[in-house]
Amino acid sequence: xxxxxxxxxxxxxxxxxxxxxxxxxxxxxxxxxxxxxxxxxxxxxxxxxxxxxxxxxxxxxxxxxxxxxxxxxxxxxxxxxxxxxxxxxxxxxxxxxxxxxxxxxxxxxxxxxxxxxxxxxxxxxxxxxxxxxxxxxxxxxxxxxxxxxxxxxxxxxxxxxxxxxxxxxxxxxxxxxxxxxxxxxxxxxxxxxxxxxxxxxxxxxxxxxxxxxxxxxxxxxxxxxxxxxxxxxxxxxxxxxxxxxxxxxxxxxxxxxxxxxxxxxxxxxxxxxxxxxxxxxxxxxxxxx
Amino acid sequence: xxxxxxxxxxxxxxxxxxxxxxxxxxxxxxxxxxxxxxxxxxxxxxxxxxxxxxxxxxxxxxxxxxxxxxxxxxxxxxxxxxxxxxxxxxxxxxxxxxxxxxxxxxxxxxxxxxxxxxxxxxxxxxxxxxxxxxxxxxxxxxxxxxxxxxxxxxxxxxxxxxxxxxxxxxxxxxxxxxxxxxxxxxxxxxxxxxxxxxxxxxxxxxxxxxxxxxxxxxxxxxxxxxxxxxxxxxxxxxxxxxxxxxxxxxxxxxxxxxxxxxxxxxxxxxxxxxxxxxxxxxxxxxxxxxxxxxxxxxxxxxxxxxxxxxxxxxxxxxxxxxxxxxxxxxxxxxxxxxxxxxxxxxxxxxxxxxxxxxxxxxxxxxxxxxxxxxxxxxxxxxxxxxxx
Numbered sequence: 001x002x003x004x005x006x007x008x009x010x011x012x013x014x015x016x017x018x019x020x021x022x023x024x025x026x027x028x029x030x031x032x033x034x035x036x037x038x039x040x041x042x043x044x045x046x047x048x049x050x051x052x053x054x055x056x057x058x059x060x061x062x063x064x065x066x067x068x069x070x071x072x073x074x075x076x077x078x079x080x081x082x083x084x085x086x087x088x089x090x091x092x093x094x095x096x097x098x099x100x101x102x103x104x105x106x107x108x109x110x111x112x113x114x115x116x117x118x119x120x121x122x123x124x125x126x127x128x129x130x131x132x133x134x135x136x137x138x139x140x141x142x143x144x145x146x147x148x149x150x151x152x153x154x155x156x157x158x159x160x161x162x163x164x165x166x167x168x169x170x171x172x173x174x175x176x177x178x179x180x181x182x183x184x185x186x187x188x189x190x191x192x193x194x195x196x197x198x199x200x201x202x203x204x205x206x207x208x209x210x211x212x213x214x215x216x217x218x219x220x221x222x223x224x225x226x227x228x229x230x231x232x233x234x235x236x237x238x239x240x241x242x243x244x245x246x247x248x249x250x251x252x253x254x255x256x257x258x259x260x261x262x263x264x265x266x267x268x269x270x271x272x273x274x275x276x277x278x279x280x281x282x283x284x285x286x287x288x289x
Numbered sequence: 290x291x292x293x294x295x296x297x298x299x300x301x302x303x304x305x306x307x308x309x310x311x312x313x314x315x316x317x318x319x320x321x322x323x324x325x326x327x328x329x330x331x332x333x334x335x336x337x338x339x340x341x342x343x344x345x346x347x348x349x350x351x352x353x354x355x356x357x358x359x360x361x362x363x364x365x366x367x368x369x370x371x372x373x374x375x376x377x378x379x380x381x382x383x384x385x386x387x388x389x390x391x392x393x394x395x396x397x398x399x400x401x402x403x404x405x406x407x408x409x410x411x412x413x414x415x416x417x418x419x420x421x422x423x424x425x426x427x428x429x430x431x432x433x434x435x436x437x438x439x440x441x442x443x444x445x446x447x448x449x450x451x452x453x454x455x456x457x458x459x460x461x462x463x464x465x466x467x468x469x470x471x472x473x474x475x476x477x478x479x480x481x482x483x484x485x486x487x488x489x490x491x492x493x494x495x496x497x498x499x500x501x502x503x504x505x506x507x508x509x510x511x512x513x514x515x516x517x518x519x520x521x522x523x524x525x526x527x528x529x530x531x532x533x534x535x536x537x538x539x540x541x542x543x544x545x546x547x548x549x550x551x552x553x554x555x556x557x558x559x560x561x562x563x564x565x566x567x568x569x570x571x572x573x574x575x576x577x578x579x580x581x582x583x584x585x586x587x588x589x590x591x592x593x594x595x596x597x598x599x600x601x602x603x604x605x606x607x608x609x610x611x612x613x614x615x616x617x618x619x620x621x622x623x624x625x626x627x628x629x630x631x632x633x634x635x636x637x638x639x640x641x642x643x644x645x646x647x648x649x650x651x652x653x654x655x656x657x658x659x660x661x662x663x664x665x666x667x668x669x670x671x672x673x674x675x676x677x
Contacts, residue, residue, distance in 0.1 A: 074509065075513075099509060100510035100513065101507050101510070102402075102510070103510075105408060105409065106440075108408075109408075109438075109439050136579075136609065137609060138609040138639055138640055151555070152555065153553060153554065153555020153556065154554075154555060154556075154609070155552050155553030155555065155556040155607040155609060156553060156556040156558075158607045159556060159607050159638075159662065162639075179554060179555070181402060182402065182404055182407045206555070208554075208555055208558060209558070211405065212404075212405055234555050234556075234558035234559045235558040235561075237561045237571060238558055238561070238574070239543065243541075244539075244541060244554055244557070244558050245554025245555075245557060245574070245576040246554045247508075247509065249554060253421070253422045254422055254425075254426060274566060275562075275663065276556075276559035276560075276662060277563060277661060277663035
């Protein structure tokens with residue numbers, strides 16, 4: 001098993017621009033069950049053998065799609081997220097980068113977390129190795145297994161997954177939470193899902209500077225976690241007040257430093273890798289303990 | 290994106306935020322004329338994108354147009370160095386000449402996106418003029434907060450609750466309801482990431498005014514506000530960072546000597562961290578982004594090498610969307626064009642890795658290959674220390 005997506009997940013694509021088409025092709029090649037696409041004005045056509053609809057509502061009614069992957073450009077992306085959620089899509093993955101922060105504030109207030117799980121925005125997506133890939137991550141580095149991965153980063157996640165796979169440690173599900181300050185699924189949500197998943201034995205958590213999500217994760221693990229967690233926090237050398245690429249990666253008002261996060265995680269008994277090259281090894285140790 | 294104080298005040302006043310009478314001056318003549326026109330005592334304020342101007346000598350109360358002129362001659366065209374803007378400072382091109390206020394009390398008002406609550410927070414304090422971060426640490430009880438709803442905004446009762454708590458009288462509370470209500474409307478309407486009024490002053494005449502104003506626009510929302518985006522003043526920014534943003538590269542200059550080129554912000558930060566772990570110091574953060582082509586790689590190289598402190602360059606790529614062969618072509622083209630004189634360590638992993646490594650090998654250039662991130666960091670640190 002896995003969390004959120006698997007081989008039975010029926011996937012819809014929103015936004016058939018060139019990036020959307022390119023990445024969706026890699027998802028099809030991976031074996032993801034693509035059932036429909038939604039692109040306003042292209043209803044009634046077909047792409048790669050699946051029907052294209054004008055609205056998500058039409059697509060859901062006709063195909064029973066229950067997960068969506070959004071490639072809609074930033075100005076329309078918040079709209080696309082709510083369109084999917086309000087059409088009844090269960091898992092909404094938003095890849096789009098550069099969405100205005102106040103748009104995401106509106107999305108968060110309209111979204112019913114009981115009905116919809118939002119992943120992202122500005123994220124690589126979610127993958128259950130060997131079953132379903134919803135996103136832009138390179139499929140071949142993953143292998144099926146029993147370790148969950150939660151990360152605020154993209155390529156650093158690939159680095160960690162690659163280390164795990166080379167050590168023979170497969171993954172149940174890997175989720176990129178995204179680099180924006182206001183986003184959907186957070187560490188604590190993901191940790192709760194992995195805790196409840198009988199086929200996940202441990203979790204790799206990759207955080208970075210900015211915000212309080214890692215501190216909240218530490219609190220959650222201390223109170224409710226039973227499975228081993230290994231963490232890495234990027235940005236120990238980042239200067240305060242400077243945005244390090246991601247809109248959310250900024251140390252502001254003396255808060256959100258890597259050292260504060262590492263301390264909180266270690267106090268909760270979590271093994272924190274000091275080097276990004278040792279994430280896989282630390283997980284191997286944790287599983288053997 | 291930051292804008293100048295005089296621009297922030299002009300924009301906020303359109304929403305009903307009260308500001309003192311003022312004029313903008315770009316020459317000593319204009320400064321003198323502005324002080325003349327305003328009459329009486331005026332405050333002359335250097336316009337740069339940094340705080341700490343007062344302590345640095347960039348703000349002064351003067352009692353005559355002649356003194357305003359003198360102040361303009363001393364400040365205009367020269368860099369002003371404050372504790373916030375580093376050793377080089379920022380050049381003063383404009384002054385804000387403002388009528389001096391008869392102040393009875395200084396407060397603080399700020400608004401930011403509260404990421405944990407996925408909302409907007411209003412922050413108020415009776416301690417105006419202080420840096421709010423310092424106040425938050427030394428006296429957290431002196432800071433009052435209210436939650437701004439993305440749809441309903443800020444209700445008057447919320448402002449009344451806080452204002453009475455600060456000891457304002459009935460008339461002042463009414464002023465606060467108007468002032469802060471206007472500030473909230475501006476914040477939401479303009480997609481700002483920060484609005485800060487510090488100090489927010491009460492005058493002896495019973496007015497409430499913004500004595501200083503800071504307004505930062507959410508870069509992601511710039512497309513919705515072309516008029517404000519046009520106010521970007523690139524002269525106030527680090528030249529290499531401006532050049533990087535022209536090429537869609539995310540670059541932050543640091544103090545070390547190992548130049549870094551990485552794809553992805555998280556991996557770029559982790560690369561800086563691992564360099565430090567092996568005893569080196571990163572010269573920069575640089576994320577080449579997702580849809581990178583050879584031209585962008587070349588631009589990235591130019592920017593990294595424009596820093597004279599760089600003694601070695603580390604390229605760390607985990608190819609996902611980015612293909613290693615494309616990166617390798619870009620690296621080879623850049624080295625051939627620019628003739629890099631410092632050691633270059635390249636680690637390529639992921640999509641089209643084999644092809645990428647082959648391109649580097651065939652180029653016969655002096656490139657040090659590395660297989661893992663650890664090896665790459667160790668080699669780069671050695672190289673920067675002259676041991677390679």
